[in-house]
Amino acid sequence: MRLAFVGLFSTLLCWVTLSNGAEVVELRSGHKIMGDVLKADTSLLYVDIGVDVLKIPVEEIKSRQPVEQSEKIEEVKGQSETESLYSTATLPDKGLKELVEEFGRGVVLIETPSGLGSGFIINDNGYCITNYHVVERETRVAATLFQRNERNEFTRQRIGDVKILALNPYFDLALLQIPKQENVPFHPVYLAESEDYREGDDVFAIGNPHGLERSVSQGIVSTRNRNFKGIVYIQTTAQINPGNSGGPLFNERGEVMGVTNMKLQFSEGLGFAIPVAYLKHFLDNYDAFAFDEKNPNTGYHYLDPPARTNFGKIPR
Numbered sequence: 001m002r003l004a005f006v007g008l009f010s011t012l013l014c015w016v017t018l019s020n021g022a023e024v025v026e027l028r029s030g031h032k033i034m035g036d037v038l039k040a041d042t043s044l045l046y047v048d049i050g051v052d053v054l055k056i057p058v059e060e061i062k063s064r065q066p067v068e069q070s071e072k073i074e075e076v077k078g079q080s081e082t083e084s085l086y087s088t089a090t091l092p093d094k095g096l097k098e099l100v101e102e103f104g105r106g107v108v109l110i111e112t113p114s115g116l117g118s119g120f121i122i123n124d125n126g127y128c129i130t131n132y133h134v135v136e137r138e139t140r141v142a143a144t145l146f147q148r149n150e151r152n153e154f155t156r157q158r159i160g161d162v163k164i165l166a167l168n169p170y171f172d173l174a175l176l177q178i179p180k181q182e183n184v185p186f187h188p189v190y191l192a193e194s195e196d197y198r199e200g201d202d203v204f205a206i207g208n209p210h211g212l213e214r215s216v217s218q219g220i221v222s223t224r225n226r227n228f229k230g231i232v233y234i235q236t237t238a239q240i241n242p243g244n245s246g247g248p249l250f251n252e253r254g255e256v257m258g259v260t261n262m263k264l265q266f267s268e269g270l271g272f273a274i275p276v277a278y279l280k281h282f283l284d285n286y287d288a289f290a291f292d293e294k295n296p297n298t299g300y301h302y303l304d305p306p307a308r309t310n311f312g313k314i315p316r
Contacts, residue, residue: 093253106189107248109213118134123186132172145184157181231278233274244271260273
């Protein structure tokens with residue numbers, strides 16, 4: 001008897017007895033279904049999960065694998081867990097070159113009329129994280145994805161009409177959605193499952209400082225809990241410059257441990273990132289920060305005081 005956790009547009013928990021020919025069906029939403037495949041045609045896949053037979057549209061299926069093969073792949077990749085908008089994981093150790101190759105495609109260039117920034121994709125639906133200040137007071141947002149062609153060379157895919165879904169000015173976070181394009185797949189990254197990092201741990205950042213695309217900088221955690229105005233930040237020696245804002249700060253396993261957002265001016269090796277705990281809280285409650293299309297400055301908006309027109313003497 002195996003216990004299978006089944007999610008298909010809603011969460012279903014059931015006991016399933018699987019045969020030797022059972023498969024794991026992974027959906028584009030990130031959910032996985034374990035069961036016996038009874039029939040497959042051009043439009044539907046029929047999966048027996050024990051208490052019912054599910055009819056799954058073929059276009060919603062990302063992959064199919066035998067149970068044994070799927071378990072082996074999970075063992076190699078490490079433990080991962082899929083939430084509603086994002087996936088967390090504890091990944092195996094790899095070299096920096098391998099990690100940049102694997103997760104660098106998930107980092108994008110964010111473009112607005114007022115400037116450039118960075119972002120990273122968190123699921124197969126094109127949901128993307130960046131900083132609030134990158135899209136502040138903007139409604140026209142575009143994203144450039146970097147894809148490898150048949151010659152293993154990076155090509156740019158610029159996509160306009162990026163939607164702003166949620167904003168949190170206090171934590172300087174924004175949730176965007178990049179429209180799906182034909183033959184342009186998304187490459188989501190994993191968020192770190194725990195906050196077990198400490199001073200001296202290796203980290204690296206990928207972003208677009210000053211528009212220099214896909215730049216990689218490496219460093220360590222200088223301080224895990226630097227306080228600025230009541231918010232705790234990760235302090236790092238990894239180089240952070242204008243244009244890096246909104247990009248991921250990865251740990252040594254390639255998990256996103258923070259969102260880069262600032263540095264001290266006229267100083268090097270003093271960069272800061274928003275911890276992943278704040279990011280998860282924002283995503284878990286993103287409907288509370290939903291973007292209001294009628295007000296691009298939704299959340300916090302302070303009007304400038306009127307300019308002074310009378311410069312006469314103060315009356316006595």
